[in-house]
Structures are given as structure tokens and as C-alpha cells.
Amino acid sequence: MTVAAKSSSPPARKRPFWTMERRDSLAGYLFIAPQMIGITVFVLIPLGLVFWYSLHEWNVLAQTFRFQGLANYQTLLSDPGLPQVLAATGIFSVGLVIFNMSLALLLAVLLDQKLKGIAVYRTLFFSPVVVSLVAWTIVWGFLLQNNGGINALLATFGIEGPNWLRHPTTAMISVIVVQVFKNVGLNMVLFLAALQGVPRELYEAARVDGTPVFKQFTRITLPMISPTVLLTSIITIVGSLQVFAQIAVLTQGGPGMSTTVLVYYLYQQAFQFHKFGYGATLSILLFVIVAVLTFIQWQMRRKLVFYEN
Template sequence: MLIFVIGPLVAVLGVSLTQWSLLDAPRWVGLGNYARLAADPAFGRSAAVTGVFTLGILAINISVALALASLLNVRLRGIGLFRTLIFSPVVMPVVAWALVWKFLLQPEGPVNSGLAGLGFGGANLLFDPATALWAVILIEVLKAVGLNTVIFLSALQGVPPELHEAARLDGASPWQAFWRITLPLISPTFFLVFIVTLIGALKLFTPVYVLTGGGPADATTTLILYMFKQGFQFFEFGYASAVATVLFVAVLGLTLAQWALRQRLVFYED
């Protein structure tokens, strides 16, 4: 534990207090890197991109996964095939998935050509600053939504059917039954999915790097990609470590805040 978790954290924190490149020895600068972060507009833009990226993935992934799980929570012949198809992108290699979509969304690729044929000429989803981030979000949701769907489906199958039957006899609509019975009973699972998806979105690197490399015009440069560029393109390891430290504190703070609110947000059966 100390070697593989605490040790690297302390090392990154220590490096963040220095100015260090491959060519020079580390030089102590104290909080200079953090002062630079506060005044760096590129860092601010990356933080904003990260916020939109994370909220987009949270909203779309969780809502789609819950909807799919509700649709798949039936006893029909062949339903297992649909469950397998929805989950199959999860097991695909991340790089292969991203490269396939990068090919499909090339300016002259099948998707943009098809949109042009439908009258949406000039569509360039992955290479237009106005649409690139949302294209990456949707591609990542398609890749990962199957996992949350399976988790939600398992939770839904644990809801006693007699509760829904009693609600129906009392005149409750399916929507009312979902909000007043199903959602409270699966709230522990919902809470888990929310935290895992949040942390996963904040640290997501490979798909963004393969699809856009942070472009166009830094429209998809998230904090973790900005950290990578500072460290491995510009070799400013002290500054990159400061970015990593800020990102770690943000993730830790959000996780602790959610954990503190769990008693209000999560329903536990006695």
C-alpha cells in the first residue's frame, strides 16, 4: 500500500514543488507551479473542457444505461442476445475502438459522407471545435454504457415484483412506480455507478488522445491530457505534477463529498 499508492502520491507532490526537465536537475520553486496554474488560461480552458466532458458522460451514460436496463429487464426469448450486443463494446480494446471511430468520422469517411448525402453538407464532427468534444463523449458512452447497463440490470432484477404489482393495484402509473419504488431500491447501485463513472470520466485519457489528441484548437484537451502534454511534450515535469496534484485533489474532494451525502441520497432497506 505504502509503496504503490502513498509513495507515488508523495513523489508527485514533491516534484510539483520543483522546476524540472530532462535536461536540468530539479530546482525548488515552492508553490510557483500552482501560482502559474492559477494564471494559466490554457489550464482554465482544460478545466472547463473537463467539466463539460465529465458532466456529459455522467448524464448520457447513466441515463442511457438505466433506460436500457429497464428495457432489458423482461423475460423474452432472445433477450440475452441483446444484452450481449450492448455489453460487447466494453470488452473491445480501447485503442481499436477509438481508431475505428476515427476512421468512420474522417472528413471523407462513411459517417460524414452519409450526413452529406442527407443534406448536412460540411459536417465534420470530430474535427470541428464546435462538435469534437460531444463526438468524443458519445463515442465513449457507446463504448462504456454496456457495463453500467449490466450493473443496473442486476439491481433491477433484485427489486421484488410484488411491490410493483401492489403499486399497480393502488393505481400508480409505471412512471410513479419507478420514481417511488424502483429508484429508491436501486439507489445504492445508482450511487456506486455515479462515483465510478465520475472518476472514470475525470481520468479518461486513451480515447481522447487517439481520437483527437486534444484538438481541434484544444477543444478536447482535458486536464489529464493537458498534464500529459506538459510532462511528455514540453518536459515540464514539475508543472505537470502540479496539474496531477490538482486533479487528484478534485477527484478526492468530489468522492468524499458524495460519500458524505450518501445517507441523504441512498435508501437502505432495514
């Protein structure tokens, strides 16, 4: 009886290959495939090639490509000009981040008011973002010349303006100001969007309690927009470390090396002095700096971002 029952039982059904779980997984992989292909082709492979080139001495003019191990990294550690380049990069980045974010937040607060014609001012302050970077820099180059428009304006008030682009201090300040005015509109829009997401009930409750305006800003506004502050700080810092066109057009790294930032120094070594291997080594240094700063900022989010507390 038992044997007959066993022989008459239906055979076990084979599990189909295309289960719901596998179809969902395939759909997910297909959705992320374009992004992964882009990252692989335009980020990972170039990064690997740059590291490979940094291990070689590559002279395009002489058509030589010789493996030399870590010699370029030893040159990097003993480069007498690198400390000044890093100092100029740090000064430019710190100045740009402080002035850009402060001005962007101030403009966002002012433009968040419900006033007649406020859209015109928002468009006006954002318009430099869409202007060609090279065209913007060339115009500012004419304005900052010794006999340019800024000194002509100062002369009308009896003030003799300096040669802005030929003195180390004023040259760095000029480059920072040009970059701040160019991109402040982008951070302004991000801050403005964040401000409009803050519940108005919080401000009404604070006014009922008699909280001063400044405390409303520090106790309500800043905590509520802290995620946007973190985002804009990361974007601004990374962008400040990648500046090139403004330096190339306005100062060419001068006077001396006062405005020679790391990206422009990389360009000089690779494309002016034809030291492509050492230029690749400098690009690895830039990548490490950007990665470390971004990692530090991301790790600090629990202290800086209200929602992470």
C-alpha cells in the same frame, strides 16, 4: 496457619502470549496485508513522490532537478490556459455522466424484460466494454472523418454532415459519444443486477392500486436501486476525469483547446513540453478534484440512497 496456607497456595499461572485474541488479530492483519502493501507501494508512495516532484523543476532533457518550493503552484494559479482546460473537463464530465447513466438505466430497464433472446441483446450492448480502447477509438476516428462512414450514411439521406473532429462543438460531442458507447455496457450490467434484486411484489401491489408505470419507476425502482446509482455515479465521474486515450487519438486536444481535458493537458506539460514538475502539480490538482467530488457524493448518500434514510 495463615502463613502456611499462603505458602502452600499454587503460584499464579503466567498468561500465554499467543492468546485467542492475538491469534485472531494476527489472522486479520495477514488477510489485509496484501491490500495494504499494494496501497502503500502503488498509491501512497507514488502520491508522495508526485508531491515531492511538484516542488521541483525537473527537466529530463537538460538533466536538471532543482528545488523551487511552491513556484509550480504559483504557475498553476496564473496559467492562462488552465481555465479553458477546466471548462473542457467540466463539459466532458457532465455530458458523459448524464448520457452514460441515462442510457445505461434505460437499457437496463428494457433488458430486464423476460423476452425471448434477451441474452443476445445483453451481450451485444456489453461487448464494447471488452473491446480494446485504442482499437475502438481508432475505428470511431475513421467513422467521424469528413469523408467517413457517418457522413456517408447521412449523404444517402441528402444530409451534408459536418467535419466532426474539426469543429469545437462537434469535436466535444463526438468524444463524449465515443466514450459513452464504449462504457455504457458496464453501468448497464450494474443497473440490471440491481433491478433484478427489486422485489416483484412491490410492482404487483402498485399495479393493484392502479399506480401508473412512471410513478412505479420513480417511487419503487429508483429508491430500491439508489445504492447502485450512487456507486455508478462515483465510478463514472472519476472515470470521466481520467479520460486520455480518446482525446489523444481523436482530437489531440483540438481544435484549439476545445477538447483539452485536464489529463491530456497534464500529459502535454510533462511529456511534450518536458515540464515534469508542473505536470506533477497538475496531477495533484486532479487528485484534489477527484477526492473532493467523491467526498461530496459520499456525504450526499443520506439524501440520495434509500437505505441510508
